[in-house]
Amino acid sequence: MASGPSDILRRAQALIQSGRPGEAVDVLLAAERAAPLGPDAQRMLVQALSQSGDLHTAMDRQLSLVPQDVAASDAQGRADALAAAQLAQLAMNYEQSAGIARQLVARDPLDLDAAGLLATLELWLDGPERAQDVLAAVVDRPDAPPHLLAEALAYASEPSPRLVERIEPESQNTGLPAQARADLLLALAQYHDRQGEAEQAWELAEQGNALAPARQQQDWNGVLAIHRQLYRAMEPVGEVDGPRHVYLIGTPRSGQSLLQSMLAASPDVGSLGERGALLQHVLFRSGLIAQMPSGQRADYYRQLHESDRRGIARQVGEPAIVVDKSPLHLPVAGSIARIHPGAVFGAVLRDPADTALSIWLRSMPPVYDYANSLDAIFAHLDFALDALAAWREEGIDVRLMEHAELIEEPAQFGEALAAWLDIDWSPEFLDPQRRTAPVATFSAAQVRQPISPKVARGAAPYAERLEPWAEQIETLSEKTAELLGG
Numbered sequence: 001m002a003s004g005p006s007d008i009l010r011r012a013q014a015l016i017q018s019g020r021p022g023e024a025v026d027v028l029l030a031a032e033r034a035a036p037l038g039p040d041a042q043r044m045l046v047q048a049l050s051q052s053g054d055l056h057t058a059m060d061r062q063l064s065l066v067p068q069d070v071a072a073s074d075a076q077g078r079a080d081a082l083a084a085a086q087l088a089q090l091a092m093n094y095e096q097s098a099g100i101a102r103q104l105v106a107r108d109p110l111d112l113d114a115a116g117l118l119a120t121l122e123l124w125l126d127g128p129e130r131a132q133d134v135l136a137a138v139v140d141r142p143d144a145p146p147h148l149l150a151e152a153l154a155y156a157s158e159p160s161p162r163l164v165e166r167i168e169p170e171s172q173n174t175g176l177p178a179q180a181r182a183d184l185l186l187a188l189a190q191y192h193d194r195q196g197e198a199e200q201a202w203e204l205a206e207q208g209n210a211l212a213p214a215r216q217q218q219d220w221n222g223v224l225a226i227h228r229q230l231y232r233a234m235e236p237v238g239e240v241d242g243p244r245h246v247y248l249i250g251t252p253r254s255g256q257s258l259l260q261s262m263l264a265a266s267p268d269v270g271s272l273g274e275r276g277a278l279l280q281h282v283l284f285r286s287g288l289i290a291q292m293p294s295g296q297r298a299d300y301y302r303q304l305h306e307s308d309r310r311g312i313a314r315q316v317g318e319p320a321i322v323v324d325k326s327p328l329h330l331p332v333a334g335s336i337a338r339i340h341p342g343a344v345f346g347a348v349l350r351d352p353a354d355t356a357l358s359i360w361l362r363s364m365p366p367v368y369d370y371a372n373s374l375d376a377i378f379a380h381l382d383f384a385l386d387a388l389a390a391w392r393e394e395g396i397d398v399r400l401m402e403h404a405e406l407i408e409e410p411a412q413f414g415e416a417l418a419a420w421l422d423i424d425w426s427p428e429f430l431d432p433q434r435r436t437a438p439v440a441t442f443s444a445a446q447v448r449q450p451i452s453p454k455v456a457r458g459a460a461p462y463a464e465r466l467e468p469w470a471e472q473i474e475t476l477s478e479k480t481a482e483l484l485g486g
Helices: 005-017 021-034 039-051 055-063 075-090 094-107 112-126 128-135 146-155 161-171 178-194 198-211 220-233 256-264 283-291 294-316 327-339 352-360 374-393 403-408 410-421 467-485
Strands: 244-248 269-271 321-325 344-349 398-402
Touching: 005 021, 005 039, 021 039, 039 055, 039 075, 055 075, 075 094, 075 112, 094 112, 112 128, 112 146, 128 146, 146 161, 146 178, 161 178, 178 198, 220 283, 220 327, 220 374, 244 256, 244 327, 256 269, 256 321, 256 344, 256 410, 269 294, 283 327, 294 327, 327 344, 327 374, 344 374, 344 403, 344 467, 352 374, 352 467, 374 398, 374 467, 398 403, 398 410, 398 467, 403 410
Parallel strands: 244 321, 244 344, 269 321, 344 398
Antiparallel strands: none
16 A cells, blocks of 8 residues: 555654654655655655755755745745755855845845844855844844844944943843853953953953853864874775865964965865865764774765765866865864875964964854863864874875964965965955955954954963963964974
8 A cells, every 4th residue: 555645754754853864865755756745745855855964955955945936925935945045055055045045134124034144144255244234134123132143243343332232231141041141242252352352351251151051072182093094094085086175174263264265266266165065974973984894984985075076066166176174174184185085285373372362252163162161272272283293194295384474474475375286376366355255154254354464363462361371372382383394
C-alpha cells in the first residue's frame, strides 16, 4: 500500500528530528518522482537539505516558494521570503539575500527580522552608513531587540546621544537574557574605546564578558595534533587545477579582513569572505576522521575536494586565485592542504596586546571559546603562534606578515603580497572605493576606511590594566618577532 503525503511528511520529519536529514532528503525526492511535492513538503525538503549541508540546493528550492510580489504577500509569503533571504545569506549570495530583504522591508519597514538581516547585509556590501539607514526606522521602537540596538551603536561613527542614553539603562536591565546584556555592554565598551575613554571601556567590557554564557571548550592542541598526523599519513587527494587557493589563517582582529579586501580588489582574485565551507566537515569532525580507515578517509577528502570546487565556482566563478579567511582553518591547515593541493596559507601577525584587547572588547560567536577571558585569549594567541610554527615545520607554505607594516606602509606591503601570489599590483587596490567585495566579518566597518595607523586603535591606553598579563605579552611578542624573523 502506497504512502500518502501525510505519511511521507511524518516519516521525513522523524528522520530530521533523529539527526538523519540526508535520509529525509532521499525520502522526499523519491516521493517527488512519483508526484509533485506540495508547499509543506517543499519546506521540509529545504529543511532537510540545509541541515545536510546542501545550502545551494536548499536555497534554490526555497526560492520557488517566494511570492512574486513580496511587498503584497501574506504572513506565509513573508515567512517564505525571509527563509529564502536567510538561506541566500548562508550560501553567501549576499546580493540576492539583500534583494529579498529589501522587498521585505518595503513590505513593512518595522519588520525587525528583515531589518536586522538587511542591516547586516548592507554593512557587508556597502559599509556602516547603509546599515545605519536600515536600522534608523526600528531602533526607536520600544520593542527593538537588544542585538539591533547593539548593532546600531557599533555601526555609527558618531551615534546620537539619544541612542547611547537608551542603551545604557538597557544594559543594566537584569530582566534581559545574559547574552543580550553582554552584547549591549560590549557595544558600549567599543563606543567608549572609540571615544578614547579607556577606563569606561574596560569596566563595561569586564561586565559584558562576565555575563556572557559559558562556551563549549575546544581542545585546540588536540585538533592540531590530529591534523598534523593526518597530513603526514595522507597524500593529496585532488589535482592542482582550477583557481589557486589562498587561506588567511591569522587570529581574529589582526588584519586578515583588510588583507583579503586588498586582494579582492584585483580582477585576478575572487573573495570567498569568511566562507569556511570545509570547517563543518573537517574541524568539527576531527575525531571521526582520525578513526576512519585510510581508504575511507581518502574518499571522504576527495568528495570534499569536488563539492568545494563546485561551491566555489558557483560563488565566484573561476578566477586565478580564490581567497578564504577564517582563524578556524589554522588547526586543520594540513587537511586543507591535502584536500586542495597547491593551496597556500598566510597570516598577519599583530602586537599580541592589541589583538587580545580587540577580541575582548567585542561580542564574538561561541565558536571562539576563548573570547570572554583575557587569560584564555592570551593562551589561544600562544597556541596560534605555535600552530603556525608547527605547519611550517611540516613543510606547508605559510607566509607570515606584519600588521604594523600593513597599516604603516600599505603600498610596499601590497607590492610584496602581489609578488608572492604572482599577480599584478595597483596602488588603486588601497582605495576603499575599489575594495567593493563583501566583508562578512566584524571588521567590515574598519575595512571601508582608508588604511592608516589611526584606524587601528591599540592597547596602549590600557597598559596599566594589562599589567597582570605583562609576562605573557612579552613572551608572545618574542615569539611573534621570532616567527616574523624566520
